[in-house]
Amino acid sequence: MSRPAHRRPEYQKINKDLFVLTYGALVAQLCKDYEKDEDVNKYLDKMGYGIGTRLVEDFLARSCVRRCHSYSEIIDIIAQVAFKMYLGITPSVTCNNSSRNEFSLILDKNPLVEFVEELPPGRSSLCYCNLLCGIIRGALEMVHLAADVTFLQDRLKGDSVTEIGITFLKKLDEKKYRRKK
């Protein structure tokens, strides 16, 4: 007994929903376990870090990106390739300072909050998507780049956009790349 073909698109969407719903259940559970928003945020970041350290291998295997020579190239790849591949969105990129090590990703759409209308009462400093910050941080560290990744603005907190700030902490060592060539 086979299913008619027209059912397929619905099931693909459900598959996307699985991650979003699981993430929501996780945040709800963490809110039950921890009273302070900072603790939940830290925990989400820590879990994201663990995921990021492994996700980066999956990403590199799927994407065949070429070696980057600047921070802005790396940020472009995160926004245009990685986000697109895993979340189906392409955040826009801005560079925040002249030394070109501080960047922002502006998320116009955010699939993670698809079922979230507003933060729960009493949870006004919860960074709902903090897992993303940890993932980016963990992934970058696996390619030997230290970075600070935080939410600068969050639509769920009333800001007009959702903005992730990425600050690279160490300069890329040029010599490392010449050697590898």
Add this chain to the structure above:
Amino acid sequence: MADAVLFEFLHTEMVAELWAQDPDPDPGPGGQKMSLSVLEGMGFRVGQAMAERLPRETLAFREELDVLKFLCKDLWVAVFQKQMDSLRTNHQGTYVLQDNSFPLLIRMSSGLQYLEEAPKFLAFTCGILRGALSTLGIKSLVTASVAALPACEYFLEGGLLPFLSVVGAGELPFPFSRGPRH
């Protein structure tokens, strides 16, 4: 599909962290139960929501068998991109769903080496099944067991009795597995 990978990674991280978080370091049955029930509860919420999002006509089940087919084919494909491999019943309200290569166990080495760890990876999925059944108005008990990785079995008990339909003795007639059946 990349989305499936995200869920797998998140699930693995959840299992690792919820275990580490257990305040009772004693690996006795009490400590284990708490973490397993937390994971199962989260799966329950997800299963409920996922079953709610399915097209309306899928939920008009006339027979108990339709419900099981839904779980084994539609739900399993939606969650794990594959169908359940076989379905057995004792015709007294207990069903056994068998998956011979469960995606959440497949990354671990096959056989018996990680048998002790395996239940942690099944708790969330048991919750998904229980949650989906709950959306369909069926209260059931879902447990799982692993004989050898990556094959596992899910046991559904209770709640399905009102639907009991007359089926011949032995294996159910609908083919779930593509290969030869035991």
